[in-house]
Structure formats: C-alpha cells, structure tokens
Amino acid sequence: MAEESRKLVHRRFPLIVRILLYVYVAIIVFFVGLMIGYGILNNPMEVFRLETWEHIINMTKE
Template structure:
C-alpha cells in the first residue's frame, strides 16, 4: 500500500509572513513612541535627532 502525501500550499510564503510581522512590529513601535512622547510634548518630535540625544544625555548622567 502506498501512502499518499499531502502537499500543503500556503497562501503566503513564510518569508512574506515574516516580513509582514516585522513591518507590523516596527509600525507598532513607532506608534507607541508617538503616543508615549505625545503625552509630554508634540508627538512628531520623537523623530528629531535632538530628542534622542537629550534622552541619551539624561540616561548617561
């Protein structure tokens, strides 16, 4: 008796799925940064280099 092997066809290949998860994760991080920083100030200031330099200076003392 011969065993029948079932071929599974995925709608989205694994690479596409992985890239989609990474993209969604990055978007959620950016949105979270904007919401978190938006409580203190203008949410779009989170994209300025000066903001991150100031945060780094605060952390280093």
C-alpha cells in the same frame, strides 16, 4: 498513510511573506508607541528629531 502525510500544504502566503509582514507591522507599532508615549509630554512628531534622542541619552548618562 505515509503517502497522505507527505502531501504538500499549499498556503496562501509563503512563510517569508508572513515573516516580513510581522516585522513590518512590529516596526509600525513600535513607532506608533513611541509617538504616543512621547506625545503625552510633548508634540508626538518630535520623537523623530535627533535632538530629542540626544537629550534623552544625555539625561540617562548622568
């Protein structure tokens, strides 16, 4: 029985590939969420402009 538990599990995708894939998908979902959330009020592509973020930061400081 001890020999059976020591068998290596061969996976299709290594652990690092799966972790990187999850991080990549999370980043994409984050930016899509920003575009949808900001797009309700304005043009969705404006979320990527630096002036938009400066305006948001200035509004939250006051």
